[in-house]
Amino acid sequence: VLQTVVPIVLPGARGDFQSFFLGVILIAMLILLPRGLTSRFAASGA
Amino acid sequence: MAALWQYVLGGVVDGAIFALVAAGFVLIYQVTGIINFAQGEFVMIGGMTAAALAHRRGMPLIPAAAIAVLVSAAAGALAYLLAIRPARNATPLTLLFITLGVDVALRGLALFVWGTNPYSLNAVSAAATRSCCSAARCRRRHCGCSAPTCWSSPRCTCSCGARRWARRCAPPLRTRRSHRRSGFPLRTFAFWSFVVAAAIGGLGGVVIAPITSASTTWG
Numbered sequence: 001v002l003q004t005v006v007p008i009v010l011p012g013a014r015g016d017f018q019s020f021f022l023g024v025i026l027i028a029m030l031i032l033l034p035r036g037l038t039s040r041f042a043a044s045g046a
Numbered sequence: 047m048a049a050l051w052q053y054v055l056g057g058v059v060d061g062a063i064f065a066l067v068a069a070g071f072v073l074i075y076q077v078t079g080i081i082n083f084a085q086g087e088f089v090m091i092g093g094m095t096a097a098a099l100a101h102r103r104g105m106p107l108i109p110a111a112a113i114a115v116l117v118s119a120a121a122g123a124l125a126y127l128l129a130i131r132p133a134r135n136a137t138p139l140t141l142l143f144i145t146l147g148v149d150v151a152l153r154g155l156a157l158f159v160w161g162t163n164p165y166s167l168n169a170v171s172a173a174a175t176r177s178c179c180s181a182a183r184c185r186r187r188h189c190g191c192s193a194p195t196c197w198s199s200p201r202c203t204c205s206c207g208a209r210r211w212a213r214r215c216a217p218p219l220r221t222r223r224s225h226r227r228s229g230f231p232l233r234t235f236a237f238w239s240f241v242v243a244a245a246i247g248g249l250g251g252v253v254i255a256p257i258t259s260a261s262t263t264w265g
C-alpha cells in the first residue's frame with residue numbers, strides 16, 4: 001500500500017522510504033499500546 | 047617505519063571516532079537509563095547533511111559542518127519530544143524498542159530525502175593535511191579528517207566530565223520518584239541529553255564523512 005500511495009502523494013520520494021512510515025507506526029503502537037496488541041482484549045475480558 | 051606510523055595514526059583516528067560516538071550513548075544512558083539505538087542515525091544525519099550541503103550546494107566545509115551538527119541536534123530534540131517523552135511512563139524495554147522505531151524512521155526519512163546514493167566530502171583543509179602528512183605518509187582524505195578528530199579528543203574528555211556530572215546529578219529513571227519528590231527537573235536533563243548526544247553524533251558523522259563516502263546505511 002505504501003509503495004503505491006506514497007509516490008502519488010509525494011512524487012519526490014526516493015529509496016526505501018516505506019521504512020519511515022513503518023518506524024512511525026512502530027513508535028505510535030508502542031506509545032498507545034505499550035503492553036502489546038492483546039492488552040485491550042485482556043482488559044475488556046477482565 | 048612509515049607504514050607503522052600510518053597504521054598508528056589510522057588507529058588513533060578510528061578510536062577517536064568510536065569514542066565520540068560512544069560518548070553520546072553513555073550520556074543518554076547515564077541521564078535517562080535508555081540505550082539509544084538511534085545514535086547511529088544521528089551520526090548518519092550529520093555526515094549526510096554536511097556532505098549534501100558541500101557536495102550539492104557547494105557550501106564551504108565549516109558552515110556545512112556547523113549546519114550538520116545543528117540538524118543532528120534538532121533530530122535528537124524531535125526524537126525525544128515526539129517518541130520518548132510521550133512514553134515516559136513506559137517500561138525500559140518499551141523505551142528501548144521505541145528507540146529502535148526512531149532508528150528505522152530516521153533511516154527511512156534519510157532515504158526519503160537523500161536517496162540511496164553515497165555522497166563524498168572533501169578533506170578539511172590543505173594546511174591540516176600538510177601538517178598531518180609531515181608526521182606520517184598517509185592518504186590525503188584520511189589526514190584531512192584527522193584534524194577535527196584531534197580537536198574532538200578534548201571534547202570527548204569534556205563529555206566524559208559531563209558524564210560524571212550527569213551521573214552525580216541525574217541517576218537513571220529507576221530513581222525518578224525520588225527526583226520528583228526533590229523537584230529535580232529530570233525531563234529537562236533528559237531532553238538536553240538527547241540534544242547534546244545527537245550533536246556529538248552529528249560531529250562524529252562530519253568527521254567520518256571524508257574517510258568513507260557518507261551513506262544512509264551508516265546508522
